[in-house]
Amino acid sequence: MRLSRLRGVSLAALAVLALGACATTGSETPAADGSSSAEARKPLAPGLDFANNPDPFPSTYRGLPRQNLAIVGGTVFDGAGRKFENGVVIVTDGRVAAVGDASTAVPSGHQVVDARGRFVTPGIIDVHSHLGVYPSPGVQGMSDGNEATSPNTAQVWAEHSLWPQDPGFNTARAGGVTTLQILPGSANLFGGRGVTVRNVPSVTMQGMKMPGAPYGLKMACGENPSRVYGGRNQSPATGMGNMAGYRAAFIAAREYKAKWDKWREDGEGSPPTRNLQLETLAGVLDGTVLIQNHCYRADEMAMMIDLSKEFGYKITAFHHAIEAYKLAPQLAREGICADMWTGWWGFKMEALDAVEANAALVDAQPNSCAVIHSDDAELTQRLNQEAAAGLAAGRRIGMNIPEERAMSWITLNPARSLGIADQTGSLEAGKRADVVIWSANPFSVYARADQVFIDGGLAFDRMNPAYQPVSDFELGQPGFGLSAATVPQGAR
Secondary structure (H helix, E strand, C coil): CCHHHHCCCCHHHHHHHHHHHHHHCHHHCCCCCCCCCCHHHCCCCCCCCHHHCCCCCCCCCCCCCECCEEEEEEEEECCCCCEEEEEEEEEECCEEEEEECCCCCCCCCCEEEECCCCEEEECEEEEEECCCCCCCCCCHHHCCCCCCCCCECCCCEHHHCCCCCCHHHHHHHHCCEEEEEECCCCCCCEEEEEEEEECCCCCCCCCCECCCCCEEEEEECCHHHHHHHHCCCCCCCCHHHHHHHHHHHHHHHHHHHHHHHHHHHHCCCCCCCCCHHHHHHHHHHHCCEEEEEEECCHHHHHHHHHHHHHHCCCEEEEEECCCHHHHHHHHHHHCCEEEECCCCCCCCHHHCCCCCCHHHHHHCCCCCCEEECCCCCCHHHHHHHHHHHHHHHHHHCCCCCCHHHHHHHHCHHHHHHHCCCCCCCCCCCCCECCEEEECCCCCCCCCCEEEEEECCEEEEECCCHHHCCCCHHHCCCCCCCCCHHHCCHHHC
């Protein structure tokens, strides 16, 4: 029909004609996914739409050579609150197949590991590590953990700074650590994304990156951002400036997310320009990026909780959390983990009001999530001892805390804090076989990790030099110095 023929036709008639056209012209029918046209559904050029490639630096983790195992005769703490004397742990195809007492059947063909007189636990998980981004040797050229150029660097990812050859990974493994979250530092309000890694030797970050683990965003409240930027005579210079900076960032992220949501729904006009900083914050708002919030004081934690409610996101964990004991009931109600030390305090004003029973007091609340973390290349080697100190502090004030309960502070609860508790953190059927065999009770200062298994593969063996990876940094030090040429390729 020619346009000139429509002159004088009423608007109502035009509406009828338009509806008729929609009913009879298949090419104009909206797509089932809500797109207004086929044109709108065409993918954007590579790199312009996050949805086309949500994991641009994918894991290539394959795990170590593994075998089916029956670990028998030891005292088993399963990480989920159970204890088995003379216990049995069955590992099949890299997964936990069964855990129980001496009556647990041992399948044929499984290698039997004698753990009599020893203890068996899940692998330790360190939720706050800077290994690889602040590696040893500690020189300026390798100091890659803080992009301290702006209060908001949500666009940076710690994995892009991670150096897999950091010898700290080896020493952490010798301490029973099988999984770590590597975080940026705390100079900025938004420090960037963290990455969860499996503690296996690798040439690349991707070879360590845990498949399917959600990203975390490091936020920092308190003294660090205001000190760094106040010292440059810019905002934030105070706690007020910190809060204003968070709010402005999330307002921008809400607007950015709304633009992308609208474009995906109706396909009209040009798509928004991709912004890596706002993309990470939008991931927080939709729940795909977990908030890992450096925060010491109880009053500041309470404000951060209110901030999260203002913008509709969830805080997964407060890190350091020196004053978590003051806020323990609220943290439990909100489902927020408190990732803590036992003995680190007093090194700055916001770290003064500490108690060594912090973890025990947080843990005492129903539905709580108490975690012991390191934030340190040395402490990560002894997280079992840090947990033991917290357990002892709780008992000194009259709390009856079973050891099998405290074991969750360095195993299952950290897994919850990272969003990977369905995969690891406890010795339960179907989970990854991350297992440590200890020479003694892991809550003893005399205990050492004898063997460490990651996904059922032997990653460390104190009695076998072939499974004690070495680095140039350690050559010549007492207890080290094996030539790499003598270490089998699969164990390097």
